[in-house]
Amino acid sequence: MGWWDRKPEERARWVLDPLVAVGPLRFGMDHDEVKAALDGEWTGGGQRAADGWRWTPYDGDCVIAVYDQDGHLVAVKINAKGGPFVRLDDVELIGRVPSEARAEILGLAARRGAAMGTNRIGDPQITAWGISMPTEQEWGRLPEGHVMRKDAVITSALFTAPRVADDTAASVIEGHDVRDLVANQGAWPVTPDSERPRWDWPPLEHVGPLRFGMSPPQVTAALGGETPDGRTGAFPFWFWKESGQWSLHTDHFERAGVTAQYWYPDGVPELGAVTVHGRTRPQLHYEGTPLVGITPSILEAAIIQHVEDHDLGLRFGPSGAAVPDGPNLYLDTARAEDSSVSEPTFCAKEWQI
Known part of the structure; x- marks a missing residue:
């Protein structure tokens, strides 16, 4: 069951x-x-x-x-x-x-x-x-x-x-x-929408200054040289600590408010997806609808209505959220005290969550 x-x-x-x-x-x-x-x-x-x-x-x-x-x-x-x-x-x-x-x-x-x-x-x-x-x-x-x-x-x-x-x-x-992630001290403030920078998002191409296919150093440079506040990754073999080549999975940038996610289509890390932190910033839109830091039920209702009005395809991501078919967008949530706000992930064409 x-x-x-x-x-x-x-x-x-x-x-x-x-x-x-x-x-x-x-x-x-x-x-x-x-x-x-x-x-x-x-x-x-x-x-x-x-x-x-x-x-x-x-x-x-x-x-x-x-x-x-x-x-x-x-x-x-x-x-x-x-x-x-x-x-x-x-x-x-x-x-x-x-x-x-x-x-x-x-x-x-x-x-x-x-x-x-x-x-x-x-x-x-x-x-x-x-x-x-x-x-x-x-x-x-x-x-x-x-x-x-x-x-x-x-x-x-x-x-x-x-x-x-x-x-x-x-x-x-x-x-x-x-332990590689930045520790939260027990507060979940949400940045007002008026204080969030606006980024553009041509689906499957780039998220603000971050273009899919970038290397980790290029991602850092695109964010003005901001050093990652935390990184996650893993070694390929469980049976021996630090066995094999450590693979970078994500870079977390607190000031920019994004997490860069990497994959290895040619054996080296390339930017495959970008998660925008729901509580902080930046703000991006889909057909005029803000996607970041929104009450999840309100955002989902707006997306479903847009899909119905324009006779578009609809699918559901791993989090259960409805998303339009085509732009490879996933909508998850970030905690905001006892509630949550929307936290989207924008992906390259072949990326799957």
């Missing part, structure tokens, strides 16, 4: 024992023990990472287990939309309004003498308990039963074993070293 078919009353309810267990999953279990504890609900797939660590999805991808090089369970990631509800004392951790969950977990931490900080993306983290609480986009159902993306975000959670940093576990799941 996928998360979209799972009603709240059908979801399991687990209790967290910090650094020891979450629900039926005890840290230190091997894959077979985890599978048995989840009644054989193994989705299949998974991926190895550097040093032999790996992640494996279970229960319709609603539970992700992270194993160390010895095959022992060291972290568990819970999907906000369809995973088990998890409680610590009287605090529910999954599927909550982030600000409300943060206030309650902060109160619990204060009562129990635990220090609360933030993870790399600015969400609550209690290292002493092995808890990190990122967010995910909330989804709902239309009256006719179809699932739809909402404008709000809700809490998910990553639970770790003792002495396992959440950055390490997240790096295994994400497939790159998240």
Whole structure:
């Protein structure tokens, strides 16, 4: 069963024992023990990472287990939309309004003498308990039963074993070293549209000064020499740390407000896509409709209306957002406190997300 078919009353309810267990999953279990504890609900797939660590999805991808090089369970990631509800004392951790969950977990931490900080993306983290609480986009159902993306975000959670940093576990799941990214201190301000620079976007050609096919140095030069604030990439082989040629995946430019994404059609990195940061800048338009920093439901309604008015093709990207067929545009979201704003990615012709 996928998360979209799972009603709240059908979801399991687990209790967290910090650094020891979450629900039926005890840290230190091997894959077979985890599978048995989840009644054989193994989705299949998974991926190895550097040093032999790996992640494996279970229960319709609603539970992700992270194993160390010895095959022992060291972290568990819970999907906000369809995973088990998890409680610590009287605090529910999954599927909550982030600000409300943060206030309650902060109160619990204060009562129990635990220090609360933030993870790399600015969400609550209690290292002493092995808890990190990122967010995910909330989804709902239309009256006719179809699932739809909402404008709000809700809490998910990553639970770790003792002495396992959440950055390490997240790096295994994400497939790159998240420590290379610029840390968020826990604020999500949105730049007013009037203060955003305007960039042009001839589809499949360029995004402002960034032309598809550029090399990383050319991208830096096009942005006025701005040095990347963070980079992500990966080595090709999981079985030996730093084995093979490290491949650059993305360059993050905070001042320009864009992330350059690279591919290797001829064996060297070339610009294949550009994500414009939804909370900051710049602004780009599609047929007069602003695409960046907009309430997702409002933007999607405008795009669907334009497609219907002009009898154009419509498709849905991986995030579930409707986009016009042809310009190779994807619409994702960026968190803005308890809600979200649109964050588009503009792609070269052959690029696929």
